[in-house]
Amino acid sequence: MNLDALIAYVTSTPLVWIIVTISAYKIGILVYEKSGKNTLLQPIVIAYMIMLPILILTNIPYKQYFESVSIIHFILGPATVALALPLYKNLKLIRSYFVPIVATLFLGGTFTILSALGILWLFDASTTTMLSMTTKSVTAPITIITAQDIGAIPSLAMGFVVITGLLGALFSSFIFKILRIKHDAAKGFALGLISHAIGIARAVEISDKAAAFAALAMGLVGVVIAVLLPIIIGLL
Amino acid sequence: MLQGILTLLLFQFVGECCAKLFVLNIPGPIIGMVLLLLFLLFRKSSFNALDVTVSWLLRYLPLFIIPAASGIITQIDTISKEAVAILSSLIVGTFLALAFSAKLIDVLISRKEKTHES
Numbered sequence: 619m620n621l622d623a624l625i626a627y628v629t630s631t632p633l634v635w636i637i638v639t640i641s642a643y644k645i646g647i648l649v650y651e652k653s654g655k656n657t658l659l660q661p662i663v664i665a666y667m668i669m670l671p672i673l674i675l676t677n678i679p680y681k682q683y684f685e686s687v688s689i690i691h692f693i694l695g696p697a698t699v700a701l702a703l704p705l706y707k708n709l710k711l712i713r714s715y716f717v718p719i720v721a722t723l724f725l726g727g728t729f730t731i732l733s734a735l736g737i738l739w740l741f742d743a744s745t746t747t748m749l750s751m752t753t754k755s756v757t758a759p760i761t762i763i764t765a766q767d768i769g770a771i772p773s774l775a776m777g778f779v780v781i782t783g784l785l786g787a788l789f790s791s792f793i794f795k796i797l798r799i800k801h802d803a804a805k806g807f808a809l810g811l812i813s814h815a816i817g818i819a820r821a822v823e824i825s826d827k828a829a830a831f832a833a834l835a836m837g838l839v840g841v842v843i844a845v846l847l848p849i850i851i852g853l854l
Numbered sequence: 855m856l857q858g859i860l861t862l863l864l865f866q867f868v869g870e871c872c873a874k875l876f877v878l879n880i881p882g883p884i885i886g887m888v889l890l891l892l893f894l895l896f897r898k899s900s901f902n903a904l905d906v907t908v909s910w911l912l913r914y915l916p917l918f919i920i921p922a923a924s925g926i927i928t929q930i931d932t933i934s935k936e937a938v939a940i941l942s943s944l945i946v947g948t949f950l951a952l953a954f955s956a957k958l959i960d961v962l963i964s965r966k967e968k969t970h971e972s
Contacts, residue, residue: 643917662916691921696862698883702890718962726955734947741939773925808956848879
């Protein structure tokens with residue numbers, strides 16, 4: 619027996635962190651399904667609640683953890699390209715309400731960013747925080763990939779994305795009721811626009827139509843913000 | 855499925871190359887995504903290998919963001935220092951934005967359906 623060799627292996631192999639990360643997500647899926655797919659218990663939320671204490675308690679430098687699981691992070695690139703397919707499949711919906719969709723995409727998208735930045739500005743927040751807030755309504759992979767290029771902090775931006783997604787899903791029933799939103803297409807589109815994938819999960823509970831419009835909104839706003847934001851920030 | 859993986863990697867590669875060559879600020883995978891969308895629109899259909907790969911990738915999408923998302927542990931100082939600003943912005947901003955967007959598109963759809971009826 620060579621205990622030292624075993625310890626040296628376990629503390630240096632990327633396998634350990636890959637297994638821990640995938641397990642955290644798997645537990646997330648199990649909890650989400652056990653809860654009857656409660657929108658607020660998204661697998662990613664559970665995974666966060668498992669991963670963050672582990673990383674803090676083991677005191678591993680984040681850089682070392684990230685290098686260990688870089689193979690998982692790599693898949694984010696092709697997965698972002700893959701978002702073209704659902705967008706392509708939902709794009710035909712755009713014809714049914716072309717003007718409402720395009721107008722809400724641009725006005726709603728601008729409103730989301732400016733209202734969040736306005737409040738941060740009132741509180742005198744730092745530039746990095748403000749930049750990281752600009753992608754809060756964009757789906758996670760696009761956020762992470764775009765954040766770096768606009769001078770934001772990807773992980774901070776990601777935190778804002780997840781919280782925005784949860785808050786939108788949480789507020790939606792109340793908002794739709796007091797504002798008397800009639801159309802499922804409108805409910806779905808607004809949810810996908812503001813709360814990305816978590817909004818889609820919520821829209822699925824409303825109707826198939828709402829879910830399709832939510833997916834369309836998430837795809838469109840992701841592309842538009844990812845393309846326009848670096849250009850606008852580059853000009854400033 | 856291999857053909858699907860290859861398609862995605864090729865589009866990502868071409869996207870990254872475009873970003874470098876044309877000095878675009880837009881991330882390579884985003885350009886790859888737009889190019890793939892244009893390719894599908896031009897081709898007027900998807901193909902099985904791509905469908906299979908994409909549905910697999912998107913099913914586990916949240917897993918792939920965990921490595922980058924966990925970096926939040928390096929940001930605890932920023933978050934605790936600006937907690938009030940961040941929480942106000944997220945809570946109030948999200949509420950207003952969802953209300954604004956939902957009402958806007960609902961009114962526009964109603965108006966459109968009314969003009970269709972008359």
